[in-house]
Amino acid sequence: MPSTTVxxxxxxxxGRLAVLGWATAALVVAVVASVCIGGMxxxxxxxxxxxxxxxxxxxxxxxxxxxxxRTALGIVxxxxxxxxxxxxxxxxxxxxxxxxxxxxxxGAALAIVLVAAVGNPSGPVQAVFAFGGALAASALVFAIxxxxxxxxxxxxxxxxGVAVSALCGALVxxxxxxxxxxxxxxxxxxxxxxxxxxxxxxxxxxxAVIGALLAxxxxxxxxxxxxxxxxxxxxxxxxxxxxxxxxxxxxLLAGTAVMLAGPIAFAGLIVPHIARAVVGGDYRWQMPAxxxxxxxxxxxxxxxxxxxxxxxxxxxxxxxxxxxxxxxIALARRRRTVAL
Amino acid sequence: xxxxxxERPLLPVFRFGRVSVLWRLRNVVVVGLLLxxxxxxxxxxxxxxxxxxxxxxxxxxxxxxAPDFKTELAVTEFRMPRTTAAVVSGAALAMAGALTxxxxxNPLASPDVLGVTAGASLGAVGVLVLAxxxxxxxxxxxxxxxxxxxxxxGGLVAGIAVxxxxxxxxxxxxxxxxxxxxxxxxxxxxxTWMLTLGDVTNAAxxxxxxxxxxxxxxxxxxxxxxxxxxxxxxxxGLLSRPLSLTAFGDAxxxxxxxxxxxxxxxxxxxxxxxxxxxxxxxxxxxxxxxAAPQIARLLVRSPTPPFAASALVGALxxxxxxxxxxxxxxxxLPAGIGTAIIGxxxxxxxxxxxxxxTA
Amino acid sequence: MTAxxxxxxxxxxxxxxxxxxxLDFDVADGEVTAIIGPNGCGKSTLLKGLGRVMAPTAxxxxxxxxxxxxxxxxxxxxxxxxxxQSPEAPAGLTVAELVARGRHPHQRWFEQFGxxxxxxxxxxxxxxxxADLADMPVEELSGGQRQRTWxxxxxxxxxxxxxLDEPTTYLDLAHQVxxxxxxxxxxxxxGRTVLMVLHDISLAARYSTRMVAMNSGRVVASGAPEExxxxxxxxxxxxxxxxxxxxxxxGRPHVMPLGLSAHGPDD
Numbered sequence: 001m002p003s004t005t006v007x008x009x010x011x012x013x014x015g016r017l018a019v020l021g022w023a024t025a026a027l028v029v030a031v032v033a034s035v036c037i038g039g040m041x042x043x044x045x046x047x048x049x050x051x052x053x054x055x056x057x058x059x060x061x062x063x064x065x066x067x068x069x070r071t072a073l074g075i076v077x078x079x080x081x082x083x084x085x086x087x088x089x090x091x092x093x094x095x096x097x098x099x100x101x102x103x104x105x106x107g108a109a110l111a112i113v114l115v116a117a118v119g120n121p122s123g124p125v126q127a128v129f130a131f132g133g134a135l136a137a138s139a140l141v142f143a144i145x146x147x148x149x150x151x152x153x154x155x156x157x158x159x160x161g162v163a164v165s166a167l168c169g170a171l172v173x174x175x176x177x178x179x180x181x182x183x184x185x186x187x188x189x190x191x192x193x194x195x196x197x198x199x200x201x202x203x204x205x206x207x208a209v210i211g212a213l214l215a216x217x218x219x220x221x222x223x224x225x226x227x228x229x230x231x232x233x234x235x236x237x238x239x240x241x242x243x244x245x246x247x248x249x250x251x252l253l254a255g256t257a258v259m260l261a262g263p264i265a266f267a268g269l270i271v272p273h274i275a276r277a278v279v280g281g282d283y284r285w286q287m288p289a290x291x292x293x294x295x296x297x298x299x300x301x302x303x304x305x306x307x308x309x310x311x312x313x314x315x316x317x318x319x320x321x322x323x324x325x326x327x328x329i330a331l332a333r334r335r336r337t338v339a340l
Numbered sequence: 341x342x343x344x345x346x347e348r349p350l351l352p353v354f355r356f357g358r359v360s361v362l363w364r365l366r367n368v369v370v371v372g373l374l375l376x377x378x379x380x381x382x383x384x385x386x387x388x389x390x391x392x393x394x395x396x397x398x399x400x401x402x403x404x405x406a407p408d409f410k411t412e413l414a415v416t417e418f419r420m421p422r423t424t425a426a427v428v429s430g431a432a433l434a435m436a437g438a439l440t441x442x443x444x445x446n447p448l449a450s451p452d453v454l455g456v457t458a459g460a461s462l463g464a465v466g467v468l469v470l471a472x473x474x475x476x477x478x479x480x481x482x483x484x485x486x487x488x489x490x491x492x493x494g495g496l497v498a499g500i501a502v503x504x505x506x507x508x509x510x511x512x513x514x515x516x517x518x519x520x521x522x523x524x525x526x527x528x529x530x531x532t533w534m535l536t537l538g539d540v541t542n543a544a545x546x547x548x549x550x551x552x553x554x555x556x557x558x559x560x561x562x563x564x565x566x567x568x569x570x571x572x573x574x575x576x577g578l579l580s581r582p583l584s585l586t587a588f589g590d591a592x593x594x595x596x597x598x599x600x601x602x603x604x605x606x607x608x609x610x611x612x613x614x615x616x617x618x619x620x621x622x623x624x625x626x627x628x629x630x631a632a633p634q635i636a637r638l639l640v641r642s643p644t645p646p647f648a649a650s651a652l653v654g655a656l657x658x659x660x661x662x663x664x665x666x667x668x669x670x671x672x673l674p675a676g677i678g679t680a681i682i683g684x685x686x687x688x689x690x691x692x693x694x695x696x697x698t699a
Numbered sequence: 700m701t702a703x704x705x706x707x708x709x710x711x712x713x714x715x716x717x718x719x720x721x722l723d724f725d726v727a728d729g730e731v732t733a734i735i736g737p738n739g740c741g742k743s744t745l746l747k748g749l750g751r752v753m754a755p756t757a758x759x760x761x762x763x764x765x766x767x768x769x770x771x772x773x774x775x776x777x778x779x780x781x782x783x784q785s786p787e788a789p790a791g792l793t794v795a796e797l798v799a800r801g802r803h804p805h806q807r808w809f810e811q812f813g814x815x816x817x818x819x820x821x822x823x824x825x826x827x828x829x830a831d832l833a834d835m836p837v838e839e840l841s842g843g844q845r846q847r848t849w850x851x852x853x854x855x856x857x858x859x860x861x862x863l864d865e866p867t868t869y870l871d872l873a874h875q876v877x878x879x880x881x882x883x884x885x886x887x888x889x890g891r892t893v894l895m896v897l898h899d900i901s902l903a904a905r906y907s908t909r910m911v912a913m914n915s916g917r918v919v920a921s922g923a924p925e926e927x928x929x930x931x932x933x934x935x936x937x938x939x940x941x942x943x944x945x946x947x948x949x950g951r952p953h954v955m956p957l958g959l960s961a962h963g964p965d966d
Contacts, residue, residue: 350799350820350821351795351812353811353817358810358813359809360811360812360813360816361811362811578808581808582808584789588800589783589786589787589788590752591752592786592787594750595752596776596780596800596856597772597775597776598803599773644789
């Protein structure tokens with residue numbers, strides 16, 4: 001794989017900073033749109049008054065009870081998926097890897113259907129099980145990859161991930177074909193939506209923050225790994241420690257995202273590509289870019305979904321696909337794609 | 341001037357007149373073993389069913405020496421179609437996977453990544469959910485013909501769309517994969533959304549098809565499809581050597597006189613057709629196209645996914661999967677579940693035993 | 700001077716960034732031509748354009764009078780070979796298998812390795828000294844052994860014109876000399892035309908019959924080594940102060956660097 005530069009010359013640094021600035025601005029716009037757009041017409045002034053001088057009116061309740069939590073969810077989930085995607089592509093050195101590769105989404109799905117088949121779980125309970133399933137699957141993938149002679153290299157991670165995902169997928173299919181309740185639970189959970197109100201964000205947001213910090217901490221190691229394992233070792237990077245940190249962070253971030261909003265798979269795949277296209281191959285810049293872009297993209301898609309299908313709504317994952325896929329394809333057609 | 345004494349042959353090659361064919365010992369041995377195991381697996385598959393038929397009798401029938409008319413009828417008329425479907429769909433998917441992975445130079449690539457499987461699912465599920473309507477779903481004939489046809493068209497359209505979108509004066513493996521991923525993402529999301537429309541029974545039907553199933557197979561359907569798939573598989577096998585040159589990097593391959601664009605286009609077309617055909621026969625069986633070439637590569641220890649071995653591994657996985665889920669499970673389940681249950685532990689075992697190799 | 704391989708008005712660019720513009724270039728037949736120049740001057744790019752690995756943005760490259768774009772690539776490969784910088788091969792290939800690939804332009808799908816092919820491959824491997832490594836996987840070789848294996852493959856292709864992009868990378872001095880003497884023999888014994896990009900100016904002067912100096916996508920000097928390698932050129936093109944010595948055997952120029960030139964700032 002071609003190498004990436006680690007040193008940022010001053011001129012480029014200003015350019016990248018500007019890009020991050022634009023991304024932040026875009027996020028702010030997306031946040032405003034997300035909070036203001038919806039069933040009831042709202043202006044930013046209404047939002048401010050709802051926050052600081054609540055009067056208990058319907059509009060205020062809608063804003064504080066529905067829109068702001070939903071927006072917050074979008075920011076957190078989008079950032080988590082963007083960061084997880086960047087990490088997974090960096091560690092597997094594979095541009096078509098997404099966080100689901102480590103079995104996270106399938107593990108969560110398995111937990112969901114098992115628990116639905118056995119009982120009738122409430123939203124919060126479902127969320128906890130989803131997280132547990134994601135954790136278990138990811139641990140299994142890493143265990144398999146690490147037990148191979150040579151350790152958890154990109155290709156063993158990929159193959160182990162494929163294996164565990166497929167196995168979980170098969171088990172999921174088995175359960176849902178035998179149990180209608182499980183199928184019903186799965187097909188609605190599978191779509192992924194920011195409308196889920198299982199309250200998990202209240203206690204999960206610290207995990208997301210920790211995950212984000214760990215992701216940024218993993219960035220220098222990823223830069224070194226991009227130069228090849230021998231060069232990385234000579235730069236003092238402990239391969240094993242970097243991988244463990246990376247996998248753990250991916251699991252934490254993607255697991256949190258799944259728990260909060262269901263499996264919005266492709267977000268973790270395309271956001272890193274967009275980030276790479278605008279800030280280049282240095283992971284220290286890709287991380288913040290991925291987080292900002294992830295949040296922005298998710299919020300925009302969600303807002304669009306609420307606007308297009310009034311009075312109902314189209315799930316964020318579907319909007320993301322219909323709007324995002326052509327954009328992604330156009331991006332892929334660019335002649336110069338930055339290597340990992 | 342060198343004196344030709346007892347010189348060891350440089351590379352193992354079979355020569356006859358002007359014809360010369362290179363072979364690798366490990367490849368030949370593995371293919372031979374796989375073939376033997378596959379025949380045995382087919383025999384076992386044929387012997388199990390509503391009533392058990394003696395294994396030896398089945399083997400004799402397979403080789404043309406049936407012990408009695410009743411056995412011959414049972415085996416060749418009632419059970420063969422299903423077994424043939426399993427073998428052919430497995431081989432075709434594995435080949436499609438081997439082709440895609442060689443073009444993309446990426447072990448994660450498969451016809452799924454090219455959007456073919458997602459397109460096929462979209463076609464089939466679309467027909468099922470949109471035309472089904474109500475609790476009844478599609479009735480007999482419409483379902484039997486409508487869904488496979490929609491699947492084939494869906495897969496083909498997706499594959500061609502990917503190719504057209506990715507073509508920019510040249511065919512770049514990396515770009516194809518990314519574009520394919522975009523198309524596949526779109527189709528998959530639409531399918532997921534469609535599953536929420538309609539009622540649960542519709543969803544169950546759709547999911548059954550999507551998991552890949554070998555039910556309702558008869559010669560009328562399987563026969564011509566099998567012939568087409570086998571012909572394609574053999575033709576694709578001929579692509580093996582020129583295709584392996586593209587694994588060298590474009591500069592070297594072009595320097596050696598390979599028309600890489602033409603090779604890639606032909607290979608992509610073959611992969612799309614093979615995957616679409618297999619999907620019509622057995623639905624989008626997961627995992628086979630992705631894992632069979634990798635399993636074969638690990639077995640043969642070759643630089644690129646080996647075609648003959650991949651096809652046999654694919655066929656074997658599907659036959660064994662169907663054996664497991666349709667015959668041996670207490671409740672019959674679609675074969676697609678079995679492919680993962682069988683393939684995964686084996687892939688993991690191979691991985692764990694793998695020699696130290698860097699990506 | 701005749702030239703079977705010619706470029707006229709050749710412009711080559713990467714994503715809009717023009718590297719070589721409007722260049723006319725003749726690859727002199729029966730000569731060993733070495734291209735020298737600072738990093739980024741376009742020498743590798745020129746080689747890629749001549750070897751049809753890169754499509755020209757403007758201009759044409761002709762082989763025996765016909766434009767490259769009109770000749771089927773397999774036919775080109777039987778007359779012209781190119782060894783790129785840092786070539787890649789998939790893991791698991793043995794040395795013999797890699798070198799045998801060099802016969803590809805002369806083979807058909809049912810003629811994968813005839814007796815003639817085998818003889819040629821053997822000779823190519825003996826010539827570069829990798830015959831003993833025939834069954835070793837390429838990724839287990841040292842950098843130098845791997846480079847010699849790739850060279851072997853190019854030799855096995857048996858083309859009249861050979862383009863080599865930095866063929867002496869990773870080689871120690873003895874092996875560099877070995878490879879260059881091999882190239883010189885190709886020329887002396889078989890009359891092959893060689894165009895190679897080299898970093899080491901002294902070795903280039905010693906082993907080539909013609910030299911071309913490039914800078915910023917243009918040819919700044921061409922001719923016999925003694926004519927091209929002058930103190931003035933080294934100062935202008937390489938910003939190097941050097942003394943030119945005469946090597947005893949053939950009187951070829953040998954560069955002894957004295958320090959950086961005072962010409963202009965470094966970038």
